[in-house]
Amino acid sequence: MDSQEQIKLIESVREGNTLTLRLSGDWSLRESKPEFNTIKDTFPEGKSIQGIKFDVSQLVTWESGLLTFLLKVIDYGKERGLEVYVDSLPDNMQRLLRLSQEVPEKEDVGKRNEEHGFLPRLGKWGISIYDGGVDFTRFFGEVFLSVLKLLSGRYHMRWGDFFVIIQETGAKALPIVSLIALLIGLIVAFLGSVTLARFGAEIYVSYLVAYGILREMGAIMTGVIVAGRTGAAFAAQIGTMKVTEEIDALKTMGISPVDFIVMPRMLALIIMMPLLVLYADLIGIIGGLLVSTLLLDFSVYQFLEGMNEAVALPDFYIGLFKGTIFGILIAISGCLRGMQCGNSADAVGLAATSAVVTGITLIIFANAVIDWIAAIHGI
């Protein structure tokens, strides 16, 4: 803002005990306006002035910007005990000023005085972590109760909903699982051929593909895909149901949201995840087979023979077992984040994001734990 313009917009003239602010020119929102603080400094100090008047005869246009400026002048006047004469302002301007001052600021609404220092934020962070832990524990407890109900045969499954979820999480995930699994198979085979070639051991590519895909990559990649696809969808669905009071409607009908929403989703994933992993294993191995036969000139027989030596049935079972565990983790993180969702569109987005992050983190962590236990037991 250049000072010439400021002079154009405002000028303070002292007449005896009163100070007249002469406003002129264009005070629209698009134009830059003088800061009140810089104008204030040009006011004469001390008790020499007792009132402030306005002269708006030269004013061309004005918008809210002028009003906020005037409010600052009025506040300044109140602070210093000066009389501020607004009667020379146009009627509509006076009316707006009065309207804005009519309802006093509500002071005990409990939002204003939030502290922004390090300690208050640390404290709030601690409390939110604690609340999250309580939420998780409660949710887990409710899920556990529902599982007990299921085991004791008192759970009433809505089969229609269940099969829709099965289709949504299982069959509809096949294209993306095919693509990713095939690529992972190709990549593992490439990686193997490049590194093993240095030792003249390309023949072991099939070992690497079979062992890597069956034990690790098949389950992990499927888990990541399903966490991104289905976990996010669960969180967004449930979050939206919370915003539209659909969850409340269930509760007040005496229907537990965990029974009604979480259980079918969790059971669907427990069933579909191992099947998807099985499928991903198959496609991944086909990917490795393609690389070995087309690029490395092995025969299909050689590849399968190598596989047969490298892996045993337990390797394959471990992959499926991981898939089942990942399914439970994805369902729990998706549903939990959905249930924790706040009451806005923003919150639904956050719930979906955090469902994916939680899901993938848990999958990787669980994978490490399972591998570790398997290593201890020599499986």
Add this chain to the structure above:
Amino acid sequence: MMNAISQPKIEVRGMDLAYGSFVVMRDLKFSVKQGEIMIIMGGSGCGKSTLLKHLIGLIDPVRGDILYDGVSFVNADLDKKQNTLRTFGVLYQAGALWSSMTLEENVALPLEEYTKLSSSEIREIVSFKLSLVGLKGFEAFYPSEISGGMRKRAGLARAMALDPEILFFDEPSAGLDPISSRRLDDLILQLRDSLGSTVVVVTHELASIFAIGDNSIFLDGESRTMTAMGNPNELFKNPPNENIRYFLSRGEKAN
């Protein structure tokens, strides 16, 4: 219905409502008789809907108790609470229909969960309930395919599915045109008269308040407590305080 005269259907005793440390309402005391239409009124943001959420068990009060048929609801264990909840019908502000289900499935769900009716019997009841709210023929529609007013009426059909003893309405006329809003009022009166249900309505629509209210309480946002109780027409004639007179006369200044 046995204790229709002696015992209030709903009784609220010295209840405080709060979100965390922010107290919304203090010291609420009122009772609702069997078959009565009770209006909870007050300005926007004064805590009407919060009170409703307490009454239907979505939030626990920080102090005080709610009794249904003389039995404490707040201190009941989970199973008892669920059983009490099953005698309620709640119409939410925007209907809160389950969006993944058709209207028929929405209304049928409580029947499937809590009755041993066959599916053909359920279908008959569902289409009867939908016809009561003027939505016969819309069974196969999803909530997203119908208008806001229709969604509200469908929500009412769902709330009535199990012939509830108490019906709760959260701002039934919000977002409805005057005629639909009037029709909904008539519907509420008819339901009360024919089913004998007790009705609790949260609203600030003056026309509805005067048309359907047998009894009412006024929540005052400034003093954060209820400042009046009684028939709304009586309260209008003899207002016990300035705020309620101001509210019921749509902000007329005293003369």
